[in-house]
Amino acid sequence: MGGGDDGAQAGAVRLRPLLREDAARIHEWASQPTACRFQPWGPNSPAETEVFVDGAVAAWEQGPQMRWVWAAAAADTVVGIGEVQRKEVDAAEISYAVHIDLWGRGIATCIGRLLVAWALENLDVGRITATCDPRNVASEHVLRGLGMQLERTESHSLMLRDGWRDSYVFSLARREWSARMEE
Structure with a gap:
């Protein structure tokens, strides 16, 4: 099943491997269009969501494992x-999504902390990255709150329904996370 524990917890939020019944x-x-307005996917049909979930569940069984998706x-x-x-070789990327009815409650930050901690504890990486649409101020706030630094802006990096999207690329070095955890 990949490196380390298959569950993690922070506050009231717990990560566990995604299951087909979560679809x-x-x-x-x-x-919902609101949930995916800054993403290259969606709004999903039920079949598209099933395909995503099936792929995420299957990733837990693949070797060498390169992708870990949690509920x-x-x-x-x-x-x-x-x-x-x-x-x-030395980097992993995190991503997250929160049910739109629960936005603004700190859940994305909890998920982000768990993902960063898990990746640094279980993968031999020295750097964590994440991307977001520059218009997605809430996600930028989450990434900065995790201690990630804006590394660069990639122009025209993804095609969305409303045209090309630029991407902010954020990163966090293991040493920065360790120092942050010691504070």
Whole structure:
């Protein structure tokens, strides 16, 4: 199943491997234009959500494992998802999504902390990266709150429904995370 523990917890939010039975809950937000307006996917049909979930579940069984997708749960209810992908020999990328009914409650920050901690504890990487659309101020706030630094802006990096999207690329070195955890 990949490196380390298959679950992590911060406050009321816990990460556990994504399950096929999570698809209906994920589809509640993956089908909403608001949830995907800064993403190259969506709004999803039920079949598209099933394909995503099936791929995420299958990733836990692949070797060598390069992708880990979790359900973020609070009180046994899926409130979001988190993902870690090994992108380079010494780097992993995190991403997350939160149910739109729960935005603004700090859940994305909790998921982000769990993802960074898991990646640095279980993968032999020295650097964590994440990207966001420059218009997605909430996600930028989450990434900065994790201690990530804006590294660069990639122009025309993704095609969205409304045209090309630029991407902010954020990064966090292991030493920066360790220093932050010691504070």
